[in-house]
Amino acid sequence: MNITKKHLSLLLTSVLLSGCTLPGSHLSLSGKHIVEPNSEQSSDEDISSRVNVYQLSANTVSSFKGSPVSSRSNPNLDKQVAQYQYYIGPGDILNITIWDHPELTIPAGSYRSSSESGNWVHADGSIFYPYIGTVHVQGKTVTEIRDEIAKRLAKYIESPQVDVNVAAFRSQKAYITGEINQPGQQAISNVPLTILDAINRSGGLSADADWRNITLTRNGKEESISLYALMQRGDLTQNRLLQNGDIIHVPRNDAQKVFVMGEVNDPKLLKIDRSGMSLTEALSNVGGINQLDADATGVFVIRSIKNDPVQATSPKSDDGAGQQEQPPIANIYQLDIKDATALVIGTEFQMQPYDIVYVTAAPITRWNRVIMKLLPTITGFNNLSEGLNYYTDLK
CATH class of the missing domain: 1.10.287 (Helix Hairpins)
Incomplete structure (x- = not known):
């Protein structure tokens, strides 16, 4: 016995x-690389050495902001618009008028529009006109076409008064796809068409649109455009003059995710809206921290290096043996809200896609x-x- x-x-x-071994998750700063001004980097070999920890305070939070977005003009776009000209292409329909010579002008009449009675630009880029025959118009402006027709008609008509305009713009198009209320094609005409114009003509953005990461594809090359900066902040440098074949794609905001976990009242996934989201807003959206179980000193934001607008602090490359250490994989930002007024600091810290907000449990709770x-x-x-x-x- x-x-x-x-x-x-x-x-x-x-x-x-x-x-x-305590049950559940916990975030400890032990062994991690605490970043302080003018401090040396640690050289631990485990994963903890690849994580930087920053303290959020009234004095430091401003240094963790990305580049500010402000209202700016776009002189380059203004110059392009001022010098813009439309060049005729196959499919366009021209309306040609010879004053005082009605026999050379096809009347539209009450039952025919200008686009129906005009001169269609054929696939080879030419039109046919009485007396002068075939006229090559592709790649020319209406002014150039008018001058050429007037010059060639001068052999048959004394001082011909010629007027040329485009009755239908069909040769050049831009395409608007994705989270747009009316996706489709937009005709490029003699009126300059910008990204902002094209989106407005398409009915604007849908509720699930990602305002910050639309793409402009031109000649196989993609460029990222922020409609948040353009439409919310007035940064006109984000606007572009569209060309034939351009594709504007507005993605869904599925990638604008923030995960809030740990000792909060309602852990869940949040989505960053078009105006952005601060750390305090994220905590508010989940009902705040659990006052009984949470450690108010342990409110952490875990952020992948690739998603951090703040340049990462890398460990020293020389470990004494001439070997290169691994680069950091994440930054951790810690906010102490024992004093609730520290939540004001959280309003200045903007969340980024795929951030993880984690609130640790108090020691007594874990015990x-x-x-x-x-x-x-x-x-x-x-x-x-x-x-x-x-x-x-x-x-």
Whole structure:
């Protein structure tokens, strides 16, 4: 019987020792690279050495902001618009008028529009006109076409007065796709068409549009455009003059995700809207931290290096053996909100896509969870001991 009790004691001891491993997740700064001004980098080999930790305070939060977006003019675009000219292409329809010579002008009439009665530009880029025959018009402006027709008609008509305009613009198009209320093609005409114009003509953006990461594809090359900067902040440098074949794609905001986990009242996935989201807004959207279980000093934002607009601090490359250390994989930003006024600091810290907001549990909470795990085992051990003692007394 003594042997049995000894075995039970050893079992309980092993269970208690295994209970020292706290259940659930916890974020510890031990071993991680705490970034301080003019401090040396650590050279640990584990993953902790590849994570930088920054303290968020009233003095430091401004240094963790990305480049500010402000209202700016776009002189280059203004110059392009001022010098813009439309060049005729196949499919366009021209309306040609010879004043005082109605026999050379096809009347539109009450039942025919200008586009129906005009001169269609054929696939080879030419039109046919009486007396002068074939006229090559592709790649020319209406002014150039007018001058050429007037010059060639001068052989048959004295001082011909020629007027040329485009009755239908069909040769050049830009395409608007993605999260647009009316996606489709936009005709490029003699009126300059910009990205902002094209989106407005398409009915604007849908509710699920990603305002910050639209793409302009031109000749196989993609360029990222921020409609947030253009439409919300007035940064006109984000606007572009569209050309034939341009594709504007507005993606869904599925990538604008923020994960809020840990000791908060309603852990969930949030989406950054078009105006952005601060750390305080993220906490507010999940009902704030759990006042009973959370460690108010342990509000962390875990951010991948590739998503961080702030340049990462890399460890020193020389480890004494001439070997290159691994670059950091994440930055961690810590906010202490024991004093609730520190939430003002959180309003200045903007969230980025795929940020993880994690609120750690207070030490007493983690210890209570250990005890709760051990209670069934201890109760069972006590019941078993009482049964063995009763059996021993009977003997």
